[in-house]
Amino acid sequence: MSRNTKINLLLLLVVAALAVLPLALGLGDHKEEPFTGADGEAETAITEIEPDYEPWFSPLYEPPSGEIESALFSLQAALGAGVLAYYFGLHRGRRQGEQRALERVGEEAAAGGAAEAPKTDRV
Secondary structure (H helix, E strand, O other): OOHHHHHHHHHHHHHHHHHHHHHHOOOOOOOOOOOOOHHHHHHHHHHHHOOOOOOOOOOOOOOOOHHHHHHHHHHHHHHHHHHHHHHHHHHHHHHHHHHHHHHHHHHHHHHHOOOOOOOOOOO
């Protein structure tokens, strides 16, 4: 097994542990909604500290339910991941294409040998 495979398996194991351990250990059992987002937690903390607090802004769109809000967040994350994957794939493909083109030029120059001198526009 190569070193990269070992590292990838270790990282996969760590990610799986981070996903499963909070559920297995019951880290959110004492709360009504155990795994809500940070926005909900912040709102609860602010209203406990300052009950008369009025937010400066209101959302442009308020989804009718938490499920729809979660679906929209997942869609946003998927679109962002798609854009990043496209960018990195495009960048890597261009780099590989340039490398292959340079290798081809080098092979053609080696195949031509010293018999053909490179053509230049210099006088």
